[in-house]
Amino acid sequence: MIQATLHQLKVFETMARHGSFTRAAEELLITQPTVSSQIKQLTKVIGLPLFEQIGKRLYLTEAGKELLQTCQEIFGRLENFEMKVADLKGTRQGQLRLAVITTAKYFIPRILGTFCQQYPGINISLAITNHQHIQERMMENRDDLYVLSEPSDNMGLSTQPFLDNHLVVIAPKNHPLAGKRNIPITNLDSEVFIMRESGSGTRQAIQKLFYQHGLSVEVRLELGSNEAIKHAIAGNLGISILSQHTLISEGKDSELTILDVEHFPIKRRWYVAYLEDKQLSVVAKAFLDYLLQKSTKFSIPPASLLAKV
Template identity: 65%
Template structure:
Protein backbone atom coordinates (compact mmCIF):
# COMPACT_ATOMS: atom_id res chain seq x y z
CA UNK A 1 0.00 0.00 0.00
CA UNK A 2 1.75 3.15 -1.26
CA UNK A 3 0.05 5.67 1.03
CA UNK A 4 1.72 8.60 2.75
CA UNK A 5 1.28 9.59 6.38
CA UNK A 6 -0.26 12.85 5.18
CA UNK A 7 -2.93 10.99 3.23
CA UNK A 8 -3.70 8.80 6.23
CA UNK A 9 -4.01 11.87 8.49
CA UNK A 10 -6.36 13.52 6.00
CA UNK A 11 -8.50 10.39 5.83
CA UNK A 12 -8.58 10.01 9.64
CA UNK A 13 -9.62 13.65 10.07
CA UNK A 14 -12.48 13.24 7.57
CA UNK A 15 -13.54 10.05 9.38
CA UNK A 16 -13.53 11.80 12.76
CA UNK A 17 -15.62 14.73 11.56
CA UNK A 18 -17.66 12.75 9.02
CA UNK A 19 -17.16 15.83 6.85
CA UNK A 20 -14.73 16.86 4.10
CA UNK A 21 -15.38 20.53 4.83
CA UNK A 22 -14.65 20.30 8.55
CA UNK A 23 -11.55 18.22 7.87
CA UNK A 24 -10.29 20.86 5.42
CA UNK A 25 -10.87 23.59 8.03
CA UNK A 26 -8.98 21.68 10.71
CA UNK A 27 -6.07 20.80 8.43
CA UNK A 28 -6.00 24.28 6.87
CA UNK A 29 -6.10 22.92 3.33
CA UNK A 30 -8.74 23.18 0.60
CA UNK A 31 -11.68 20.81 0.36
CA UNK A 32 -10.65 19.65 -3.16
CA UNK A 33 -7.26 18.68 -1.71
CA UNK A 34 -8.96 16.66 1.03
CA UNK A 35 -11.20 14.93 -1.52
CA UNK A 36 -8.20 14.19 -3.76
CA UNK A 37 -6.19 12.61 -0.92
CA UNK A 38 -9.09 10.40 0.15
CA UNK A 39 -9.80 9.43 -3.46
CA UNK A 40 -6.14 8.45 -3.91
CA UNK A 41 -6.36 6.11 -0.91
CA UNK A 42 -9.57 4.57 -2.23
CA UNK A 43 -7.92 4.02 -5.62
CA UNK A 44 -4.97 2.26 -3.98
CA UNK A 45 -7.32 -0.08 -2.14
CA UNK A 46 -9.69 -0.36 -5.09
CA UNK A 47 -12.54 -0.04 -2.57
CA UNK A 48 -14.61 2.96 -1.40
CA UNK A 49 -13.78 4.37 2.04
CA UNK A 50 -16.95 6.42 2.52
CA UNK A 51 -20.55 6.31 1.42
CA UNK A 52 -22.98 9.20 1.52
CA UNK A 53 -26.61 8.68 2.50
CA UNK A 54 -28.55 11.90 2.20
CA UNK A 55 -26.32 14.57 3.69
CA UNK A 56 -24.60 12.20 6.12
CA UNK A 57 -21.17 10.65 5.43
CA UNK A 58 -20.55 7.11 6.66
CA UNK A 59 -17.44 4.91 6.73
CA UNK A 60 -17.59 1.71 4.72
CA UNK A 61 -16.38 -1.54 6.28
CA UNK A 62 -12.93 -1.10 4.75
CA UNK A 63 -13.00 2.55 5.88
CA UNK A 64 -13.60 1.43 9.49
CA UNK A 65 -10.71 -1.02 9.21
CA UNK A 66 -8.39 1.63 7.78
CA UNK A 67 -9.37 4.09 10.53
CA UNK A 68 -8.40 1.54 13.19
CA UNK A 69 -5.07 1.02 11.44
CA UNK A 70 -4.48 4.80 11.26
CA UNK A 71 -5.10 5.20 14.99
CA UNK A 72 -2.65 2.41 15.74
CA UNK A 73 -0.01 3.96 13.45
CA UNK A 74 -0.41 7.46 14.92
CA UNK A 75 -0.36 6.15 18.51
CA UNK A 76 2.84 4.21 17.82
CA UNK A 77 4.51 7.19 16.15
CA UNK A 78 3.56 9.49 19.01
CA UNK A 79 4.82 6.97 21.52
CA UNK A 80 8.09 6.64 19.62
CA UNK A 81 8.58 10.42 19.61
CA UNK A 82 8.06 10.45 23.37
CA UNK A 83 10.45 7.54 23.83
CA UNK A 84 13.11 9.43 21.88
CA UNK A 85 12.60 12.40 24.21
CA UNK A 86 12.83 10.00 27.15
CA UNK A 87 16.10 8.56 25.84
CA UNK A 88 17.42 12.13 25.76
CA UNK A 89 16.50 12.55 29.42
CA UNK A 90 13.42 14.67 28.71
CA UNK A 91 9.71 14.22 29.27
CA UNK A 92 7.98 16.11 26.51
CA UNK A 93 5.03 15.64 24.22
CA UNK A 94 1.24 15.73 24.51
CA UNK A 95 -1.08 14.07 27.02
CA UNK A 96 -4.70 13.59 26.00
CA UNK A 97 -7.15 13.40 28.89
CA UNK A 98 -10.94 13.26 29.09
CA UNK A 99 -12.80 13.69 32.36
CA UNK A 100 -16.39 14.03 33.50
CA UNK A 101 -17.57 17.48 34.51
CA UNK A 102 -17.37 17.18 38.30
CA UNK A 103 -13.63 16.44 38.11
CA UNK A 104 -13.04 20.10 37.31
CA UNK A 105 -13.01 20.68 41.08
CA UNK A 106 -9.83 18.65 41.61
CA UNK A 107 -8.21 17.68 38.27
CA UNK A 108 -6.75 21.17 37.60
CA UNK A 109 -4.87 20.99 40.91
CA UNK A 110 -3.44 17.60 39.99
CA UNK A 111 -2.46 18.85 36.56
CA UNK A 112 -0.85 21.98 38.02
CA UNK A 113 1.65 20.10 40.14
CA UNK A 114 2.28 17.55 37.35
CA UNK A 115 2.99 20.31 34.80
CA UNK A 116 5.31 22.02 37.26
CA UNK A 117 7.36 18.81 37.35
CA UNK A 118 7.18 18.26 33.57
CA UNK A 119 6.90 21.73 31.97
CA UNK A 120 7.57 20.38 28.44
CA UNK A 121 4.37 18.32 28.44
CA UNK A 122 1.32 19.81 26.71
CA UNK A 123 -2.06 18.65 27.98
CA UNK A 124 -5.33 18.41 26.10
CA UNK A 125 -8.18 18.06 28.63
CA UNK A 126 -11.77 17.43 27.53
CA UNK A 127 -14.29 18.04 30.35
CA UNK A 128 -17.59 16.45 29.28
CA UNK A 129 -20.53 14.50 30.64
CA UNK A 130 -20.45 10.75 31.19
CA UNK A 131 -22.21 9.84 27.95
CA UNK A 132 -19.85 11.96 25.85
CA UNK A 133 -16.82 10.52 27.63
CA UNK A 134 -17.95 6.95 26.90
CA UNK A 135 -18.24 7.86 23.21
CA UNK A 136 -14.70 9.26 23.20
CA UNK A 137 -13.54 6.12 24.97
CA UNK A 138 -15.26 3.93 22.37
CA UNK A 139 -13.52 5.94 19.63
CA UNK A 140 -10.13 5.71 21.41
CA UNK A 141 -9.65 9.48 21.25
CA UNK A 142 -7.66 9.95 24.47
CA UNK A 143 -4.88 8.42 26.54
CA UNK A 144 -6.56 8.34 29.94
CA UNK A 145 -10.07 8.90 31.30
CA UNK A 146 -11.12 10.12 34.74
CA UNK A 147 -14.66 9.18 35.74
CA UNK A 148 -16.74 7.83 38.59
CA UNK A 149 -18.78 5.14 36.85
CA UNK A 150 -16.63 3.03 34.48
CA UNK A 151 -18.69 1.18 31.85
CA UNK A 152 -18.86 -2.58 32.18
CA UNK A 153 -19.17 -3.26 28.45
CA UNK A 154 -15.75 -1.80 27.49
CA UNK A 155 -12.56 -3.70 28.27
CA UNK A 156 -10.65 -1.29 30.54
CA UNK A 157 -7.75 -1.10 32.94
CA UNK A 158 -9.16 0.75 35.96
CA UNK A 159 -7.50 2.25 39.05
CA UNK A 160 -9.32 3.83 42.01
CA UNK A 161 -7.81 7.22 42.87
CA UNK A 162 -10.17 9.25 45.10
CA UNK A 163 -13.39 9.03 47.12
CA UNK A 164 -16.42 10.73 45.55
CA UNK A 165 -19.30 10.80 48.09
CA UNK A 166 -22.70 12.02 46.85
CA UNK A 167 -24.66 14.08 49.38
CA UNK A 168 -28.13 15.63 49.57
CA UNK A 169 -27.93 19.42 49.30
CA UNK A 170 -30.66 21.95 50.13
CA UNK A 171 -31.02 25.66 50.71
CA UNK A 172 -29.77 26.49 54.22
CA UNK A 173 -33.27 27.49 55.41
CA UNK A 174 -34.93 24.30 54.10
CA UNK A 175 -37.18 22.64 56.76
CA UNK A 176 -34.98 19.52 56.75
CA UNK A 177 -31.73 21.47 57.21
CA UNK A 178 -31.96 21.46 61.02
CA UNK A 179 -32.96 17.79 61.30
CA UNK A 180 -30.66 14.86 61.98
CA UNK A 181 -30.83 11.21 60.92
CA UNK A 182 -33.52 11.94 58.35
CA UNK A 183 -35.29 8.96 56.80
CA UNK A 184 -34.82 8.77 53.04
CA UNK A 185 -38.63 8.43 52.86
CA UNK A 186 -38.91 12.10 53.90
CA UNK A 187 -37.58 13.02 50.44
CA UNK A 188 -40.84 11.72 48.90
CA UNK A 189 -42.51 14.48 46.91
CA UNK A 190 -39.65 16.97 47.34
CA UNK A 191 -38.94 19.33 44.45
CA UNK A 192 -35.76 18.01 42.93
CA UNK A 193 -33.11 19.42 40.61
CA UNK A 194 -31.56 16.73 38.45
CA UNK A 195 -28.49 16.42 36.26
CA UNK A 196 -29.03 15.91 32.54
CA UNK A 197 -29.67 12.51 30.94
CA UNK A 198 -26.38 10.66 30.51
CA UNK A 199 -24.95 11.85 33.84
CA UNK A 200 -23.41 9.13 36.00
CA UNK A 201 -24.47 11.00 39.15
CA UNK A 202 -28.09 11.04 37.99
CA UNK A 203 -28.03 7.30 37.37
CA UNK A 204 -26.60 6.52 40.83
CA UNK A 205 -29.22 8.71 42.55
CA UNK A 206 -32.12 7.18 40.63
CA UNK A 207 -30.97 3.65 41.49
CA UNK A 208 -30.96 4.49 45.22
CA UNK A 209 -34.35 6.27 45.12
CA UNK A 210 -35.90 3.37 43.19
CA UNK A 211 -34.50 0.88 45.68
CA UNK A 212 -36.26 2.68 48.55
CA UNK A 213 -39.40 3.48 46.52
CA UNK A 214 -38.87 7.21 46.90
CA UNK A 215 -40.44 9.45 44.23
CA UNK A 216 -39.14 13.02 44.02
CA UNK A 217 -40.70 15.68 41.80
CA UNK A 218 -38.11 16.65 39.20
CA UNK A 219 -38.58 20.36 38.71
CA UNK A 220 -35.48 21.13 36.67
CA UNK A 221 -32.82 19.30 34.68
CA UNK A 222 -29.53 21.17 34.51
CA UNK A 223 -26.24 20.32 32.83
CA UNK A 224 -23.76 21.54 35.44
CA UNK A 225 -23.21 21.40 39.19
CA UNK A 226 -22.73 25.17 39.29
CA UNK A 227 -26.18 25.74 37.79
CA UNK A 228 -27.70 23.24 40.23
CA UNK A 229 -26.09 24.96 43.24
CA UNK A 230 -27.47 28.33 42.16
CA UNK A 231 -30.91 26.78 41.60
CA UNK A 232 -30.83 25.30 45.12
CA UNK A 233 -29.81 28.69 46.54
CA UNK A 234 -32.72 30.20 44.61
CA UNK A 235 -35.16 27.93 46.43
CA UNK A 236 -36.08 25.75 43.44
CA UNK A 237 -35.53 22.45 45.21
CA UNK A 238 -33.01 19.99 46.61
CA UNK A 239 -30.45 17.89 44.74
CA UNK A 240 -27.72 15.30 45.19
CA UNK A 241 -24.21 16.45 44.34
CA UNK A 242 -20.68 15.23 44.61
CA UNK A 243 -19.21 16.59 47.81
CA UNK A 244 -16.26 17.75 45.70
CA UNK A 245 -18.54 20.26 43.98
CA UNK A 246 -19.16 21.99 47.33
CA UNK A 247 -15.52 22.95 47.90
CA UNK A 248 -16.07 26.40 46.39
CA UNK A 249 -16.89 29.06 49.01
CA UNK A 250 -19.16 31.18 46.82
CA UNK A 251 -22.49 29.72 48.02
CA UNK A 252 -21.29 28.04 51.23
CA UNK A 253 -23.58 30.03 53.58
CA UNK A 254 -26.62 29.47 51.34
CA UNK A 255 -26.39 25.68 51.07
CA UNK A 256 -26.68 22.85 53.60
CA UNK A 257 -25.86 19.15 53.41
CA UNK A 258 -28.87 17.20 54.72
CA UNK A 259 -28.26 14.37 57.18
CA UNK A 260 -30.25 11.76 55.27
CA UNK A 261 -29.92 8.04 55.98
CA UNK A 262 -28.51 6.04 53.04
CA UNK A 263 -26.32 9.05 52.20
CA UNK A 264 -23.65 9.79 51.29
CA UNK A 265 -23.74 7.41 48.34
CA UNK A 266 -20.27 5.84 48.34
CA UNK A 267 -18.61 6.38 45.00
CA UNK A 268 -15.06 6.76 43.79
CA UNK A 269 -13.08 8.47 41.08
CA UNK A 270 -11.18 6.19 38.74
CA UNK A 271 -8.52 6.62 36.10
CA UNK A 272 -9.08 4.25 33.20
CA UNK A 273 -7.70 3.38 29.79
CA UNK A 274 -8.46 0.82 27.10
CA UNK A 275 -6.92 -2.57 27.94
CA UNK A 276 -5.69 -2.94 24.38
CA UNK A 277 -4.00 0.47 24.37
CA UNK A 278 -0.24 0.80 24.57
CA UNK A 279 0.20 3.82 26.81
CA UNK A 280 2.63 6.47 25.65
CA UNK A 281 5.57 7.36 27.87
CA UNK A 282 3.75 10.57 28.84
CA UNK A 283 0.49 8.78 29.67
CA UNK A 284 2.33 6.17 31.72
CA UNK A 285 4.16 8.92 33.61
CA UNK A 286 0.88 10.71 34.42
CA UNK A 287 -0.79 7.44 35.43
CA UNK A 288 2.03 6.68 37.86
CA UNK A 289 1.77 10.24 39.21
CA UNK A 290 -1.99 9.82 39.80
CA UNK A 291 -1.49 6.53 41.60
CA UNK A 292 1.19 8.08 43.82
CA UNK A 293 -1.28 10.85 44.73
CA UNK A 294 -4.09 8.34 45.25
CA UNK A 295 -5.77 7.71 48.60
CA UNK A 296 -5.64 3.96 47.98
Protein backbone atom coordinates in the same frame (compact mmCIF):
# COMPACT_ATOMS: atom_id res chain seq x y z
CA MET B 1 -0.07 1.07 0.34
CA ILE B 2 3.67 1.70 0.01
CA GLN B 3 2.76 4.48 -2.45
CA ALA B 4 0.55 6.22 0.14
CA THR B 5 2.20 9.09 2.01
CA LEU B 6 1.92 9.81 5.71
CA HIS B 7 0.38 13.15 4.81
CA GLN B 8 -2.38 11.43 2.82
CA LEU B 9 -3.04 9.06 5.70
CA LYS B 10 -3.20 11.96 8.17
CA VAL B 11 -5.65 13.82 5.94
CA PHE B 12 -7.76 10.68 5.65
CA GLU B 13 -7.71 10.02 9.42
CA THR B 14 -8.76 13.61 10.15
CA MET B 15 -11.45 13.47 7.49
CA ALA B 16 -12.79 10.17 8.86
CA ARG B 17 -12.91 11.60 12.39
CA HIS B 18 -14.87 14.70 11.42
CA GLY B 19 -16.86 13.40 8.47
CA SER B 20 -16.40 16.83 6.91
CA PHE B 21 -13.98 18.27 4.35
CA THR B 22 -14.35 21.72 5.91
CA ARG B 23 -13.60 20.65 9.50
CA ALA B 24 -10.69 18.46 8.38
CA ALA B 25 -9.20 21.39 6.47
CA GLU B 26 -9.60 23.66 9.50
CA GLU B 27 -7.82 21.21 11.83
CA LEU B 28 -4.97 20.57 9.40
CA LEU B 29 -4.64 24.24 8.39
CA ILE B 30 -4.94 23.42 4.68
CA THR B 31 -7.55 24.25 2.07
CA GLN B 32 -10.66 22.19 1.40
CA PRO B 33 -9.59 21.44 -2.22
CA THR B 34 -6.29 20.08 -0.83
CA VAL B 35 -8.20 17.71 1.45
CA SER B 36 -10.31 16.56 -1.48
CA SER B 37 -7.23 16.08 -3.68
CA GLN B 38 -5.38 14.03 -1.04
CA ILE B 39 -8.41 11.79 -0.48
CA LYS B 40 -8.76 11.21 -4.23
CA GLN B 41 -5.07 10.28 -4.57
CA LEU B 42 -5.30 7.90 -1.60
CA THR B 43 -8.47 6.31 -2.98
CA LYS B 44 -6.64 5.70 -6.26
CA VAL B 45 -3.75 4.03 -4.40
CA ILE B 46 -6.12 1.79 -2.39
CA GLY B 47 -8.22 0.93 -5.44
CA LEU B 48 -11.50 1.05 -3.49
CA PRO B 49 -13.76 3.92 -2.39
CA LEU B 50 -13.09 5.04 1.18
CA PHE B 51 -16.23 7.15 1.70
CA GLU B 52 -19.80 7.02 0.49
CA GLN B 53 -22.22 9.91 0.62
CA ILE B 54 -25.82 9.34 1.72
CA GLY B 55 -27.81 12.52 1.63
CA LYS B 56 -25.57 15.23 3.01
CA ARG B 57 -23.53 12.91 5.25
CA LEU B 58 -20.32 11.02 4.54
CA TYR B 59 -19.86 7.46 5.79
CA LEU B 60 -16.82 5.21 5.78
CA THR B 61 -16.95 2.19 3.50
CA GLU B 62 -15.65 -1.15 4.74
CA ALA B 63 -12.29 -0.36 3.16
CA GLY B 64 -12.39 3.06 4.83
CA LYS B 65 -13.06 1.51 8.26
CA GLU B 66 -10.13 -0.85 7.86
CA LEU B 67 -7.85 1.97 6.74
CA LEU B 68 -8.93 4.17 9.66
CA GLN B 69 -7.99 1.45 12.15
CA THR B 70 -4.63 1.01 10.40
CA CYS B 71 -4.01 4.78 10.48
CA GLN B 72 -4.77 4.95 14.19
CA GLU B 73 -2.31 2.14 14.87
CA ILE B 74 0.39 3.76 12.71
CA PHE B 75 0.06 7.24 14.23
CA GLY B 76 -0.24 5.82 17.73
CA ARG B 77 3.00 3.87 17.35
CA LEU B 78 4.81 6.86 15.81
CA GLU B 79 3.63 9.14 18.61
CA ASN B 80 4.68 6.64 21.24
CA PHE B 81 8.09 6.32 19.57
CA GLU B 82 8.55 10.10 19.75
CA MET B 83 7.63 10.06 23.44
CA LYS B 84 10.05 7.21 24.17
CA VAL B 85 12.86 9.03 22.37
CA ALA B 86 12.13 12.13 24.44
CA ASP B 87 12.11 9.98 27.58
CA LEU B 88 15.50 8.50 26.66
CA LYS B 89 16.81 12.04 26.27
CA GLY B 90 15.62 12.78 29.80
CA THR B 91 12.71 15.02 28.80
CA ARG B 92 9.10 13.97 29.12
CA GLN B 93 7.17 15.45 26.24
CA GLY B 94 4.27 14.51 24.03
CA GLN B 95 0.47 14.51 24.05
CA LEU B 96 -1.89 13.29 26.77
CA ARG B 97 -5.49 12.70 25.73
CA LEU B 98 -7.80 12.65 28.71
CA ALA B 99 -11.60 12.40 28.87
CA VAL B 100 -13.50 12.92 32.13
CA ILE B 101 -17.13 13.10 33.17
CA THR B 102 -18.49 16.56 33.97
CA THR B 103 -18.21 16.46 37.77
CA ALA B 104 -14.49 15.63 37.52
CA LYS B 105 -13.90 19.14 36.16
CA TYR B 106 -13.89 20.37 39.77
CA PHE B 107 -10.57 18.67 40.59
CA ILE B 108 -8.91 17.29 37.42
CA PRO B 109 -7.66 20.71 36.16
CA ARG B 110 -5.87 21.25 39.50
CA ILE B 111 -4.17 17.86 39.22
CA LEU B 112 -3.24 18.57 35.60
CA GLY B 113 -1.84 21.94 36.64
CA THR B 114 0.66 20.47 39.07
CA PHE B 115 1.45 17.64 36.63
CA CYS B 116 2.28 20.10 33.85
CA GLN B 117 4.51 22.08 36.20
CA GLN B 118 6.54 18.92 36.71
CA TYR B 119 6.45 17.99 32.99
CA PRO B 120 6.23 21.29 31.05
CA GLY B 121 6.87 19.58 27.71
CA ILE B 122 3.56 17.69 27.78
CA ASN B 123 0.49 18.99 25.95
CA ILE B 124 -2.96 18.11 27.27
CA SER B 125 -6.16 17.41 25.35
CA LEU B 126 -8.98 17.38 27.93
CA ALA B 127 -12.55 16.41 27.01
CA ILE B 128 -15.25 17.00 29.65
CA THR B 129 -18.48 15.20 28.84
CA ASN B 130 -21.18 12.83 30.15
CA HIS B 131 -21.12 9.05 30.58
CA GLN B 132 -22.79 8.35 27.23
CA HIS B 133 -20.25 10.36 25.25
CA ILE B 134 -17.38 8.89 27.29
CA GLN B 135 -18.48 5.42 26.19
CA GLU B 136 -18.65 6.58 22.57
CA ARG B 137 -15.11 7.92 22.86
CA MET B 138 -13.99 4.59 24.33
CA MET B 139 -15.50 2.67 21.43
CA GLU B 140 -13.57 4.92 19.03
CA ASN B 141 -10.33 4.65 21.08
CA ARG B 142 -10.02 8.44 21.08
CA ASP B 143 -8.26 8.94 24.42
CA ASP B 144 -5.44 7.59 26.56
CA LEU B 145 -7.17 7.69 29.95
CA TYR B 146 -10.67 8.25 31.33
CA VAL B 147 -11.87 9.50 34.71
CA LEU B 148 -15.23 8.02 35.72
CA SER B 149 -17.45 7.51 38.73
CA GLU B 150 -19.12 4.35 37.38
CA PRO B 151 -16.87 2.30 35.07
CA SER B 152 -18.79 0.19 32.57
CA ASP B 153 -18.51 -3.57 33.03
CA ASN B 154 -18.87 -4.33 29.32
CA MET B 155 -16.26 -1.98 27.83
CA GLY B 156 -13.17 -4.10 28.57
CA LEU B 157 -11.52 -1.57 30.88
CA SER B 158 -8.58 -1.65 33.23
CA THR B 159 -9.67 0.52 36.20
CA GLN B 160 -8.14 1.78 39.43
CA PRO B 161 -9.86 3.82 42.17
CA PHE B 162 -7.94 6.93 43.21
CA LEU B 163 -10.23 9.36 45.09
CA ASP B 164 -13.36 9.39 47.25
CA ASN B 165 -16.52 10.78 45.67
CA HIS B 166 -19.21 11.39 48.29
CA LEU B 167 -22.74 12.38 47.26
CA VAL B 168 -24.49 14.77 49.67
CA VAL B 169 -27.91 16.38 49.98
CA ILE B 170 -27.67 20.08 49.13
CA ALA B 171 -30.36 22.64 49.96
CA PRO B 172 -30.68 26.42 50.20
CA LYS B 173 -29.35 27.64 53.56
CA ASN B 174 -32.83 28.90 54.49
CA HIS B 175 -34.36 25.43 54.07
CA PRO B 176 -36.53 24.27 57.05
CA LEU B 177 -34.28 21.20 57.56
CA ALA B 178 -31.04 23.18 57.49
CA GLY B 179 -29.04 22.80 60.70
CA LYS B 180 -31.00 19.77 61.93
CA ARG B 181 -29.17 16.58 62.85
CA ASN B 182 -29.82 12.98 61.76
CA ILE B 183 -32.77 13.80 59.49
CA PRO B 184 -34.66 10.59 58.60
CA ILE B 185 -34.30 9.75 54.92
CA THR B 186 -38.10 9.42 54.70
CA ASN B 187 -38.31 13.21 55.15
CA LEU B 188 -37.00 13.53 51.60
CA ASP B 189 -40.19 11.93 50.30
CA SER B 190 -41.99 15.27 50.64
CA GLU B 191 -39.21 17.31 49.02
CA VAL B 192 -39.07 18.63 45.46
CA PHE B 193 -35.86 17.60 43.69
CA ILE B 194 -33.62 18.97 40.99
CA MET B 195 -31.79 16.10 39.33
CA ARG B 196 -29.06 15.42 36.80
CA GLU B 197 -30.23 13.98 33.50
CA SER B 198 -31.37 10.36 33.33
CA GLY B 199 -28.44 8.01 32.77
CA SER B 200 -25.92 10.06 34.73
CA GLY B 201 -23.88 8.15 37.31
CA THR B 202 -25.05 10.45 40.11
CA ARG B 203 -28.71 9.95 39.20
CA GLN B 204 -28.32 6.16 39.11
CA ALA B 205 -26.72 6.07 42.57
CA ILE B 206 -29.53 8.21 44.00
CA GLN B 207 -32.26 6.11 42.42
CA LYS B 208 -30.68 2.94 43.84
CA LEU B 209 -30.68 4.35 47.40
CA PHE B 210 -34.23 5.69 47.12
CA TYR B 211 -35.47 2.36 45.78
CA GLN B 212 -33.90 0.54 48.75
CA HIS B 213 -35.86 2.75 51.15
CA GLY B 214 -39.12 2.86 49.23
CA LEU B 215 -38.90 6.54 48.31
CA SER B 216 -40.53 8.03 45.25
CA VAL B 217 -39.56 11.69 45.16
CA GLU B 218 -40.87 14.43 42.90
CA VAL B 219 -38.40 15.64 40.29
CA ARG B 220 -39.33 19.19 39.31
CA LEU B 221 -36.36 19.92 37.08
CA GLU B 222 -33.71 17.95 35.18
CA LEU B 223 -30.45 19.71 34.34
CA GLY B 224 -27.25 18.49 32.72
CA SER B 225 -24.99 20.91 34.58
CA ASN B 226 -23.96 20.85 38.24
CA GLU B 227 -23.55 24.62 38.24
CA ALA B 228 -27.07 25.08 36.87
CA ILE B 229 -28.39 22.77 39.60
CA LYS B 230 -26.63 24.79 42.31
CA HIS B 231 -28.13 28.02 40.96
CA ALA B 232 -31.58 26.38 40.88
CA ILE B 233 -31.16 25.31 44.53
CA ALA B 234 -30.15 28.83 45.50
CA GLY B 235 -33.29 30.02 43.71
CA ASN B 236 -35.42 27.80 45.97
CA LEU B 237 -36.58 25.56 43.13
CA GLY B 238 -35.81 22.45 45.17
CA ILE B 239 -33.00 20.41 46.71
CA SER B 240 -30.55 18.05 45.06
CA ILE B 241 -27.91 15.39 45.63
CA LEU B 242 -24.50 16.15 44.15
CA SER B 243 -20.88 15.17 44.53
CA GLN B 244 -19.26 17.06 47.37
CA HIS B 245 -16.55 18.03 44.88
CA THR B 246 -19.05 20.42 43.25
CA LEU B 247 -18.76 22.58 46.39
CA ILE B 248 -15.09 23.42 45.84
CA SER B 249 -16.00 26.83 44.43
CA GLU B 250 -18.35 27.64 47.32
CA GLY B 251 -17.37 29.67 50.39
CA LYS B 252 -18.66 31.14 53.62
CA ASP B 253 -21.09 33.38 51.74
CA SER B 254 -22.59 30.45 49.85
CA GLU B 255 -26.37 30.27 49.53
CA LEU B 256 -26.17 26.49 49.90
CA THR B 257 -25.87 24.07 52.79
CA ILE B 258 -25.49 20.31 53.24
CA LEU B 259 -28.39 18.56 54.98
CA ASP B 260 -27.48 15.93 57.58
CA VAL B 261 -29.68 13.10 56.26
CA GLU B 262 -29.32 9.46 57.37
CA HIS B 263 -27.64 7.13 54.83
CA PHE B 264 -25.74 10.13 53.45
CA PRO B 265 -23.23 10.74 52.14
CA ILE B 266 -23.48 8.06 49.47
CA LYS B 267 -19.87 6.85 49.40
CA ARG B 268 -18.49 6.30 45.95
CA ARG B 269 -15.06 6.46 44.31
CA TRP B 270 -13.48 8.11 41.31
CA TYR B 271 -11.76 5.71 38.90
CA VAL B 272 -9.08 6.18 36.28
CA ALA B 273 -9.54 3.77 33.39
CA TYR B 274 -8.13 2.79 30.01
CA LEU B 275 -8.94 0.16 27.42
CA GLU B 276 -7.37 -3.05 28.70
CA ASP B 277 -5.78 -3.92 25.34
CA LYS B 278 -4.34 -0.43 24.90
CA GLN B 279 -0.59 0.11 25.05
CA LEU B 280 -0.24 3.24 27.15
CA SER B 281 2.23 5.84 25.94
CA VAL B 282 5.12 7.03 28.11
CA VAL B 283 3.18 10.22 28.86
CA ALA B 284 -0.06 8.37 29.74
CA LYS B 285 1.85 6.08 32.11
CA ALA B 286 3.52 9.09 33.71
CA PHE B 287 0.16 10.78 34.35
CA LEU B 288 -1.44 7.55 35.61
CA ASP B 289 1.37 7.10 38.14
CA TYR B 290 1.19 10.76 39.13
CA LEU B 291 -2.59 10.62 39.60
CA LEU B 292 -2.44 7.54 41.82
CA GLN B 293 0.38 9.00 43.94
CA LYS B 294 -0.89 12.57 44.33
CA SER B 295 -4.68 12.12 44.47
CA THR B 296 -4.74 12.10 48.29
CA LYS B 297 -3.81 15.80 48.18
CA PHE B 298 -7.04 16.50 46.32
CA SER B 299 -9.49 15.05 48.85
CA ILE B 300 -13.16 15.94 49.20
CA PRO B 301 -13.67 19.58 50.27
CA PRO B 302 -14.96 19.84 53.86
CA ALA B 303 -18.57 20.78 54.48
CA SER B 304 -17.27 23.69 56.57
CA LEU B 305 -16.58 25.53 53.29
CA LEU B 306 -20.27 26.36 53.20
CA ALA B 307 -21.96 29.11 55.13
CA LYS B 308 -23.02 28.20 58.66
CA VAL B 309 -26.75 28.05 59.22
